[in-house]
Amino acid sequence: NAGVTQTPKFQVLKTGQSMTLQCAQDMNHNSMYWYRQDPGMGLRLIYYSASEGTTDKGEVPNGYNVSRLNKREFSLRLESAAPSQTSVYFCASWGTGRAPYEQYFGPGTRLTVT
Amino acid sequence: AQKITQTQPGMFVQEKEAVTLDCTYDTSDQSYGLFWYKQPSSGEMIFLIYQGSYDEQNATEGRYSLNFQKARKSANLVISASQLGDSAMYFCAMRELSYNTDKLIFGTGTRLQVFP
Numbered sequence: 001n002a003g004v005t006q007t008p009k010f011q012v013l014k015t016g017q018s019m020t021l022q023c024a025q026d027m028n029h030n031s032m033y034w035y036r037q038d039p040g041m042g043l044r045l046i047y048y049s050a051s052e053g054t055t056d057k058g059e060v061p062n063g064y065n066v067s068r069l070n071k072r073e074f075s076l077r078l079e080s081a082a083p084s085q086t087s088v089y090f091c092a093s094w095g096t097g098r099a100p101y102e103q104y105f106g107p108g109t110r111l112t113v114t
Numbered sequence: 115a116q117k118i119t120q121t122q123p124g125m126f127v128q129e130k131e132a133v134t135l136d137c138t139y140d141t142s143d144q145s146y147g148l149f150w151y152k153q154p155s156s157g158e159m160i161f162l163i164y165q166g167s168y169d170e171q172n173a174t175e176g177r178y179s180l181n182f183q184k185a186r187k188s189a190n191l192v193i194s195a196s197q198l199g200d201s202a203m204y205f206c207a208m209r210e211l212s213y214n215t216d217k218l219i220f221g222t223g224t225r226l227q228v229f230p
Binding site for chain 2 (some may be wrong): 022031040041042043044045048050056057064088092094095101102103105107108110
């Protein structure tokens with residue numbers, strides 16, 4: 001049981017390049033999320049998927065696309081990276097843990113766009 | 115709209131002392147959940163404690179307790195007997211649940227530094 005996994009852990013892109021961040025969870029959770037965390041700030045929601053086959057925008061969706069490939073996997077794509085997208089990206093999913101509801105987070109992807 | 119406010123950018127505490135990290139929230143919902151997460155320098159998000167809006171007792175998890183004052187809309191985290199390993203960023207968050215969304219909204223965090 002690996003929980004929530006993300007790849008890659010680190011990435012450096014040049015402005016205009018594209019890439020896909022991968023996320024997978026093995027806990028059979030329905031809902032999955034992509035957040036970004038900028039220095040000195042809390043996490044802000046980019047996109048989420050309440051169930052397989054559905055996706056919706058969060059607070060800061062511009063410049064991103066997502067795919068919910070199946071129940072396990074939820075990917076985030078940057079089509080044309082910009083320096084403003086330099087951030088740490090977290091994938092998460094809801095589940096029952098010690099709390100009635102607990103969001104499980106992946107380890108994060110540190111992305112730098114030059 | 116729901117909002118979480120953490121007014122302490124940084125806090126210092128001596129080892130073995132207790133410390134309170136402040137969190138206030140704003141919501142018009144009657145049913146909601148409040149969370150605290152710890153983020154050490156390694157970057158991962160670690161769940162600490164949860165309080166439901168209908169829970170009559172304050173939540174506790176080991177050295178962590180949540181001082182829930184519903185009328186004041188505050189959900190402060192109390193860490194007793196601080197340890198050097200408690201040095202980290204701490205985020206308060208609230209669950210926002212509506213017909214088309216179920217997500218956490220986060221405060222800006224408090225950086226706690228524990229000194230010997």
